[in-house]
Amino acid sequence: MPLWANPRVGLVVLLVLLVALFSTIRPAFLDTRLTLTPLQSDISVYLVIGLAQMSVLSLGHMNMAVGRMAATSAFAMGLVHHTLGAGLLVSLFTGLVVGAGLGALAGLIISRTGVNSFVVTLAMDFALVGLITILYTGVVDGVAFPTMPAGMEALRFDTFADYCAGEICGPRIPLVAPFALAAALLTGLLFRWSRVGREILMTGSSPRAAELSGIPTRGRVVQAHALSGLLAALAGFLLAANNGAFSAGIGDGFLLPSFLAPVLGGTLLAGGAVSVLGTVLGATLTQVIYKGLNLLQFQLDRLQLYIGLVLLAALSLDRARHVLAGRREAAP
Template sequence: MSLATAPEKTSETPRKVARIPLWANPRIGLIVLLILLVVLFSTLRPAFLDTRLTLVPLQSDISVYLVVGLAQLMVLSLGHMNLAVGRMAATSAFAMGLVHDKLGFSLVPSLLTGLIVGALLGALAGLIVSRTGVNSFVVTLAMDFALVGLITILYTSVTDGVAFPDQPAGMGALRFDTFADYCVGDVCGPRIPLVVPFALVAALLVGLLFRFSRLGREILMTGSNIRAAELSGIPTRNRIVQAHALSGMVAALAGFLLAANNGAFSASLGDQFLLPSFLAPVLGGTLLAGGAVSVLGTVLGATITQVIYKGLNLLQFQFDQLQLYIGLVLLAALSLDRVRHVIAERRGAKL
């Protein structure tokens, strides 16, 4: 009687994926950079820490450009770009001003109208990209040029100028008031502008979208590998349209916040959105190639960008110089991000 020998068991210990070292973590690096910038500017200009002169306006600016960064992040998740983010914000703001001026809409209905207009503009861009296969760079650049002319025509014909004469009740409070202006008994809130919660809620919702929702995961999978996503049964065309629609909606919110800060719905609103819209997410670690986003990094990126703007402004740098240095920051961020990826790949680290 012969005994059959059992097949020899071969067990291979799975290779443990190394974690990226702490010093190479982009979020830690951004926090350190932010602290250094605050120390530098407050040393050179003590007025940098003045609450009313600097810190309150700085928080309002950060709120606006955080939302702008989130609008760009929505399409960067696909590996796409939205070069019309500023014009979408301006067109949506025009719709808000129009329904208030002509129909008497209050603050909330006006805001909702603008968000719908922004979502429709974004969906149109996404529809063109998904159905024609034309690169998002070309589509949104063409839309940007088209909206520039449209906005001028609309303001000229409707307002006979460059801005609506008034704004919904409550926008003045968003511009000037802080939580410190509202007290319960002897307890008053901190010096935080009323626009800040809008940005924080937007960041929270975008983070939850990509972290926990099926839609967010499928958008990221589409951005990571569209062919693999299609083979997995994901309706990639729909996800492209939806991501662009969300980008337009968030851009509309940014337009509303900027209008609240400026005190008017104007034709020039959003002119400076394009570069900061890329700076915040790219500095924060969002990949231009798609498939990975960082909402927390976008918050830090927007904060650092506006701290640099405010600090250089207090140091009396000219606007052209500000643009130069911000451009250099973006270039340095892209270079450091590439270095970080090379280091991680060589060490087998997980980003």
């Protein structure tokens, strides 16, 4: 395959062009404190939620409840801190378990009943919307927990530059970034090299052939959805850190970006193939566009419009490139 035919290359080129454009018009775009560090925090959140969606796209499934799985997990994190006084790690761990559990439940319903994942997760999303409101009203009589575990403030405001060993300080990378990076690396490892990850992809490729090749397909469906829930919980945690509170509104804006990042990066909706690197680039691209247009002082509604147009253009370009590459490949 020629280099230009790789979907990731197109994204990189587009990214470079946009960064050049934005920084020419508004030099403040390259300001670390003002733009780049917050940008990295945002990318971290949307990368992880993209990975959450990618985990089930691998099966050709969808998770329409990513947002509410994140919100429910964030509630669980807030709750164990609020009522039991749990620390950062215990809270995080609890939230991840709740997220994975919700995902596994969705996976279990899908694999047992054979109902389409879209329908099951959409129904779950509705149920959780109600549940979250009830829970927050019942526990804190509001829409957010008043306190956060110690250390969340550091995750919100600190960068590695604030931590020095003698004279040498770290780069201006927010503390949330390594969480997202680790999630991406582990997910990549899972789908690229692990047996379980490959079996999930094969199940996505052809469920019937997978079953007849001895793959425990039901188990793989449950596992992929559990992973999706786990990553959604992590994204919820990172957003709570960025926002400074565990609140009911976490995850409200997750659904569309969760599809955008992996799909821009070349993950197929049909299942059977994923790209973690593509999801990283897809998440980065969307957030760069968002940040750039924001900096150019577009109003919010205009902003949405332009982001939509840019993404449409990016996807069409991608399709054209794909077709061209196909022709090239077929030629002698």
